[in-house]
Amino acid sequence: MTKGKNKRRGICYLCGKEGIVTDDHVPPQCLAPQADNSIFYKLPAHERCNNALSVHESRFRDFVVAASNNGVPEAEDAFENMQTNFRRYGNEERSGFLNRDFFRLFENIELREGYSPGGGIYLGPVIGIRPSEDLDYKSVLIKIARGLHFYHCLQIIPDNYDMVADFVFSDFERHVGYIQRSNVAGQMGDFFAYKGTRIKDEPKCGIWYLYFYRSVLATVVFIKPKELR
Numbered sequence: 001m002t003k004g005k006n007k008r009r010g011i012c013y014l015c016g017k018e019g020i021v022t023d024d025h026v027p028p029q030c031l032a033p034q035a036d037n038s039i040f041y042k043l044p045a046h047e048r049c050n051n052a053l054s055v056h057e058s059r060f061r062d063f064v065v066a067a068s069n070n071g072v073p074e075a076e077d078a079f080e081n082m083q084t085n086f087r088r089y090g091n092e093e094r095s096g097f098l099n100r101d102f103f104r105l106f107e108n109i110e111l112r113e114g115y116s117p118g119g120g121i122y123l124g125p126v127i128g129i130r131p132s133e134d135l136d137y138k139s140v141l142i143k144i145a146r147g148l149h150f151y152h153c154l155q156i157i158p159d160n161y162d163m164v165a166d167f168v169f170s171d172f173e174r175h176v177g178y179i180q181r182s183n184v185a186g187q188m189g190d191f192f193a194y195k196g197t198r199i200k201d202e203p204k205c206g207i208w209y210l211y212f213y214r215s216v217l218a219t220v221v222f223i224k225p226k227e228l229r
């Protein structure tokens, strides 16, 4: 997998242990494969820690692309990649069938009641999509947020910390205050933006909002475990 990705000794931002590390892209490069490599953060990680979620990162990309609106160029690149992924099993392509990844994604489409973000204006039923059972999207979100926390706060989140992650598909009002109070923000092209903050006096605690393809919002919270409080 590694093609001279700046191999060196260092401390892994994911597990906190020292060893041979390479550059891990934050967020995962598969979200925007055509985007300029220089806009990603490159953080030191063991190759094993870096690659542990790669299957889920690719499924995550497929899910977020499918759940997002059209019109974001990077989403289209990612969409192409998703389709390539769907076509990977050539014999199925020739016979006109798509592979299991395709069905895994589209089995999860559902109609849900649509409301405008923040406004509560009823939009009628909209097509929603929920992550499939075999997509560990929470771990993918947590990995991205750990990267942001490391990049901005120079802190590694210990494994025994509570880490809560989810998409925000409704109830936007509840999050507005946190988003406004976040003092760290960043943007990478049209495919990824974030806001977040660490908690005062608790450098390893924080809240991060991740925004994919200008349409899918997620949140990750790092909390000190009860027994350490």
Ligand SMILES: [Zn+2]
Pocket: 012, 013, 014, 015, 016, 017, 045, 046, 049
């Ligand atoms: Zn590691």
